[in-house]
Amino acid sequence: MCRWRAWWKGLPALLLLLAAAIYFARAPVEDDLAARSGTLLMQIGESWAHADFNGRDAVLEGEALSEEARVKVRRELARLSGVRSVDDQTTLLPERRPFTFTAIRDGAQLRLEGYVPSVWARERIADAAEKMAPGVVVTGVKDLVRARGVPAGDFVGVVIFGINQLARMPAGRITISDDAFSIEGRAPDFKTYDALEVTVRSELPADFKLARFAVLPPAVSPFVWQASREPDGVRLSGYIPLGDARRALLDMVRSAVPGAAISDQLRLADGSPPTDGWLKAVDFALEQLGRLPDGTVGLSDTTISIEGTAPDFAAYDAIAGARRSVPEGYTLTRFAVTPPAVNPFTWAVMRGSAGLRLTGFAPSEDAKRLVIDAVRAGFPGVPISDEMRIASGGPAAEAWVNATVFGVGQLAKLRSGQVKGKGNTLSVSGEAQDSASYTAIRGAFAGQLPKDFSIQSDVRPPVVSPYVFGMRRDTDGLTISGFYPSTQGHEALIAAAKSEMLGVPVNDVSALASGAPDGFEQATLAALHELARLSNGEARFDDAKLRFTGTALYAAAVDSIRANLEAALPKGFVLDLSLDVVLRHESTNNAACQKAIDDLLARGAIEFSPKGTAIAPVSRGLLDHIAVAASGCPDAVIGVSVQQTTTPDRAAARAQAVTDYLAQAGISPERLLTGTPSALAIQSQSEVAPAQAGLQVIVR
Structure with missing residues (x-):
């Protein structure tokens, strides 16, 4: 029997029970759908989207990179088991063209700027930046803007690649613009520079191209460069400035040494002088290298060096002349070009009426200049004609200068003459200006002569007229x-x-x-x-x-x-x-006459012809003075005798010759006696020399 009144009373409780059952059964369903939808979105690579559930009805939210991505997400979510409907509330991210990203490092600071395609990409980039180097402080992560327009390929991968390259430099920047990758900064050393260049040029992720590699090599000081001639070409070493200098330099080498193989061992480096001036200096140096088959030229900052052996005088003269046209701002500090060798090595400094003329060879420009300075000092105002050429194969430069300057010093004392050299022999010839100059020259040649040289003199005394x-x-x-x-x-x-x-x-x-x-x-x-x-x-x-x-x-x-x-x-x-x-001499007594004669014989000796009896001309003066002394005692008898280691007959004949001479001088023959036994013997020299008689004159 139905008791409807009782049933109605239990209906509210039943409804309450039903509502509770429905409520408590919905939450697990929503949680399950949310979890499974999240997994789905991750699997299909669309993590940017998010689904909320009202029962089995999905509300889809997020910013999509493209309309295709929205469609894809809606389609895949609608197929998910348990989903009744999808309410698409997603929007499209703003599109950026170009799609750019920049990472800037300055020491321990790393700043990120630009766009990322997703939160996931941002998180990966931030994680790589944090791990770039110990102690690095990363800023700008939250300011990275998600946007559409990301280039094809692994965008996050190329960003992380760039951050890893920044880790090698104390400061630098990477820039990604669409699919173009650029990097700049300064490498701390050449090893890092080489590694960066190889890595960036060969390992850049696919789908991206290298737009600019502007990493500077380390700055060097001094900035050196060298070019050397070798049997098979020209070797280049040292450093070369940044930019297009290498191409210009190689063209210069080909022009200076046509057909030569070029071994390019140059390294890019910073720290060079201004490139335009540097290239002009290199061009100048290479022009000289073209004249030196075994030469080496180089630059060190703003100084130039040239070394080698000139093959002939034309090449040496051209190189030596180029020293006057060094590019502005540069200095030629080393000039070690060996001139051609000559044999024999000769030179001369000649003095004539028209001035001085220098001919032959000098061992170096410096040696030649020292000699010319000495010539100018010794001959002020005198015209000088310099015809000397620089050559090798002669004396050492210092010895050559010392010897030549010595010769020039003597030449200054000559009216005309010349200084000539051949090898290590120096000769001075000519006519002295005056007797004092001639004496001075003789003194110089008798004194200390230049080392390592033999000196010859053919200096004539001055010619005087009248004589x-x-x-x-x-x-x-x-x-x-x-x-x-x-x-x-x-x-x-x-x-x-x-x-x-x-x-x-x-x-x-x-x-x-x-x-x-x-x-x-x-x-x-x-x-x-x-x-x-x-x-x-x-x-x-x-x-x-x-x-x-x-x-x-x-x-x-x-x-x-x-x-x-x-x-x-x-x-x-x-x-x-x-x-x-002379007027008549006064008379004296015999004793005074004897003393006067003895004094004369003590101061001189009578000489005769060798092995003969003739009185030598050198004895005429002595005999004349003896005759004058003897005439002072007119009443005395004069005895003459000769003692000598010779034959008695010759001694007697010589005594007679003296007696005859005195008679011719005015002494009366009656007063003269020859051969008196007593005589003052004065021993003679040998018979080879003029005979020196032991003459005795006795006044009685």
Whole structure:
């Protein structure tokens, strides 16, 4: 039986029970659908989307990268078991063109800028940035903007690749613009630079291209570059500036050394001088290298060096001349180009009426300059013609300079002449300016000579005209003045003067000079012999004219002197003789006469011809003075004897010759006795030399 009133009363409780059952059964269903939809979205690669469930009805939210992605998500979610409906509330991300991303490192700071396609991509990039280097501080992660327009390929992978390259540099930047990858910065060393270049150019992720590799190599100092000629071409080493310098440099090498194989070992480096000026300096250096088959040229910052051996004088002259046209801002600090070798190595400095002329070879430019400076100092204002060429194969530069400067010093004392060199021999020849200069030159050659050189001299005394020479005898002695032609002959004349003048002072103020007439020394010696016979007088030569004046000791001596001079003077000489005679000598006693004669014999000796009996001309003066002394005692008998290691007959004949000479001098023959036994023996020299008689004159 139905009791509907009782049933109605239980209905609210039933409804409440039903509602509770429905509520508590819905939550597990929604949670299950949410979990399974999340897994699905991850599996299909659309993690940007998110589904919320109201029962079995899905509400789809998120920012899609494309309409295709929205469709895909709706379709796949609608197929998920248990899903009744899908309410698509997703939106499209804004599209960015170009799609850019930048990572900038400055020491321990890393800043990220730009766009990412998804939260997942942002998280991966942030994680890679945090692990880039110990202590790095990453900023900008939250500011990375999700956007559409990401290029095809592994965008996150290329970002992480770039961050890994930044880890090798203390500072730098990577930039991704669509599919173009760029990197810039400065490598800390060449090893890192090489590794970066290889990695970036060869390992960049697929679908991306390298737009710009602007990593700077390390800065070097000094910035050096070198080019060397080798048998098979030209080797380049050192550094080259950034930019297009390499291409320009290689073109210069091909122009300077046509056809040469180029070994390019240059490294890009920073720290070079301005590239335009650097290339001009390289071009200058390579132009010189083209002239040196075994040369080396180089730059170090703004200095240039050139080394090698010139194959000929044309090449050396061109290279040496180029030293005057070094590019502005650069300095040629090393010039070690060896000139061509010559054999024999000769040179000369010649002095003439038109000035000085330098010819031959010098061992170096510096050595040549030192010699030219010495020439200018020794010959101020004199024109100089420099025809010297630089060559090798000669003496060492220092020795060459010392020897040549020594020769130039002597050349300055010559009226005309030359300094000539050949190998390690130097000769000086010419005519001295004056006697003092000639003496100075002789002194220089007798002193310390340049090391490592043999020195030869052919310096002539000065030529004088008229050629004058004089010998004057007075109360003060004998004075010799004027010029003489040879040292040897003059020394013989001085020795004869000291002997024949019986010890009177001899004052020699004469000087060596050329220009004497033939037979001049013979004529002066003859004049000396006769001058010794005078009490005072002078023998003066003017070229070949002899003026002989003075006072003879006795009247007969005048004609004797004239005759002797006329006989002894060489052909071409002219005699002008004017002699007076000493007034009559006062009479003295015998003892005074003896003492005067003894004094004379103590100061001189009678000489005869070797192995003969003729009285030598050098003894005429002594005999004339003995005759004058003997005439002071007119009543005395004069005994003459000769003692000598010779035959008795020759000794007697020589004594007789003296007796005859005294008789001709005015001593009465009745007063003269020959061969008196007592004599003062003065031993003679050997028979080879002129015989020196042991003469004794006794006054009784």
